Amino acid sequence: MEKKESRPLPHELERMPSKERQKHLEERMREIIAYAYEKAPAVRERFDNAGVKPADIRTIKDLGKIPMVTKDDLIALQKADPPFGGYLAVPMDSLERIYQSPGPIYDPQRKRGFGTGGGMGPDFGKGQIVMNTWSYHVTPAGLGVDQLLRSMGFTVVPMGTGNTELQVQIMRDLKVHGFVGTPSFLKIIIDKAEEKGYNFKKDFNLKWAMVSGEMGGEPLRKLFQDKYGIFCMGGDAYATADVGTVATGCDKQSGMHITADAIVEIVDPVTGEQLGTGEEGEVVVTPFDEVYPLIRFGTGDLSMFVDEPCGCGRTTPRLTKILGRSGEAVRVRGMFVHPKQTDEVIARFPEIRCYQLVVTRPQHRDEMVLIVELADKHLEPIRLGTSKAEISLPVEREKLKNALDKTFRDVCKVKFDRMEFVYSGYIREDDKHIIDRRKY
Ligand SMILES: [Zn+2]
Numbered sequence: 001m002e003k004k005e006s007r008p009l010p011h012e013l014e015r016m017p018s019k020e021r022q023k024h025l026e027e028r029m030r031e032i033i034a035y036a037y038e039k040a041p042a043v044r045e046r047f048d049n050a051g052v053k054p055a056d057i058r059t060i061k062d063l064g065k066i067p068m069v070t071k072d073d074l075i076a077l078q079k080a081d082p083p084f085g086g087y088l089a090v091p092m093d094s095l096e097r098i099y100q101s102p103g104p105i106y107d108p109q110r111k112r113g114f115g116t117g118g119g120m121g122p123d124f125g126k127g128q129i130v131m132n133t134w135s136y137h138v139t140p141a142g143l144g145v146d147q148l149l150r151s152m153g154f155t156v157v158p159m160g161t162g163n164t165e166l167q168v169q170i171m172r173d174l175k176v177h178g179f180v181g182t183p184s185f186l187k188i189i190i191d192k193a194e195e196k197g198y199n200f201k202k203d204f205n206l207k208w209a210m211v212s213g214e215m216g217g218e219p220l221r222k223l224f225q226d227k228y229g230i231f232c233m234g235g236d237a238y239a240t241a242d243v244g245t246v247a248t249g250c251d252k253q254s255g256m257h258i259t260a261d262a263i264v265e266i267v268d269p270v271t272g273e274q275l276g277t278g279e280e281g282e283v284v285v286t287p288f289d290e291v292y293p294l295i296r297f298g299t300g301d302l303s304m305f306v307d308e309p310c311g312c313g314r315t316t317p318r319l320t321k322i323l324g325r326s327g328e329a330v331r332v333r334g335m336f337v338h339p340k341q342t343d344e345v346i347a348r349f350p351e352i353r354c355y356q357l358v359v360t361r362p363q364h365r366d367e368m369v370l371i372v373e374l375a376d377k378h379l380e381p382i383r384l385g386t387s388k389a390e391i392s393l394p395v396e397r398e399k400l401k402n403a404l405d406k407t408f409r410d411v412c413k414v415k416f417d418r419m420e421f422v423y424s425g426y427i428r429e430d431d432k433h434i435i436d437r438r439k440y
Pocket of ligand 1: 249250251252257310311312313314
């Protein structure tokens with residue numbers, strides 16, 4: 001692919017007015033699409049099947065004309081045409097590495113690796129030792145992040161996962177400055193150090209951590225910062241094995257800035273329609289990648305754009321945290337309801353043994369019915385001779401319903417229509433918590 005000499009650098013792109021950036025991004029998008037159509041047979045086939053020519057795609061909006069490729073599609077494509085399902089756009093013998101991620105899906109090492117460090121210079125990390133605890137085996141995380149850190153000037157200790165004792169020893173011996181990995185693993189290392197009698201804050205030199213890869217890492221991040229004085233860089237980062245880095249946080253910790261090295265869309269996972277700022281949907285990524293040009297890769301992850309200005313000076317839109325997986329969530333009246341959320345609601349009511357949320361669509365309007373089964377001791381006595389203990393415990397159903405209604409609205413941002421109590425045993429242990437019975 002031919003490069004234009006005047007192309008702005010990533011950190012310039014991240015700070016320019018959004019109209020201007022969009023012009024550059026769309027130019028690169030047209031280039032990668034023309035290139036992928038020519039070099040990657042799978043891309044050509046998908047375009048032809050949809051009756052779309054590369055020239056039809058001029059703007060980000062036009063991207064909607066191309067069908068998404070999902071993880072499941074990739075698995076099937078790779079089975080039919082191994083190993084890369086027709087998406088490899090360079091000769092096989094030019095690849096430096098091949099990874100495998102769960103699926104299984106084979107990933108050729110991408111040209112863009114895990115990003116550019118947000119345009120930070122090559123001396124940014126000079127003189128600092130970083131422990132990289134992402135796995136170096138088979139999956140792209142370890143080596144990808146390793147490459148990124150070295151390009152920023154850091155000295156990397158390629159720790160990989162596990163072996164907590166050794167992690168503690170090396171972290172102390174080498175006076176390691178930075179940690180990269182999951183928040184829960186850093187917590188395990190700190191706990192181990194304390195267990196060995198160290199005062200982590202005094203005896204170690206850990207100044208910052210770039211922790212990601214888990215949902216709900218905020219409480220740990222706060223603990224690292226408040227208790228141990230470890231600055232948590234960037235708040236979070238979001239990357240996938242298939243498309244590399246999608247978004248990275250900044251020190252304002254108010255969401256993750258999308259990369260300037262890809263087109264990122266938020267779409268309705270059912271209809272595929274592009275959604276606007278503040279609407280929850282699936283993250284769809286078109287990386288500017290000449291090795292493995294996945295055009296419109298549907299990550300299956302749910303998130304939302306925020307577009308308010310950020311204190312760090314970048315003007316790129318941000319993603320909120322990843323809100324769940326699209327396969328498990330249902331979209332009801334414009335909002336996604338995820339089993340994680342409904343579980344959270346129900347967990348606050350010990351008097352409920354199990355529940356199900358059933359979504360239907362009578363008269364073209366989504367309807368949600370919450371079905372609950374009370375824990376045995378809260379059941380109302382139904383026959384004479386019931387023991388005293390049982391009589392004294394029945395819950396006030398109306399009160400419970402009102403409390404549930406409020407909590408549900410708080411957590412899920414949408415209201416259920418009805419609530420029904422069912423007899424004990426109606427809901428089976430392995431039943432799904434959210435059932436979508438809508439027919440369109
Ligand atoms: Zn920012």
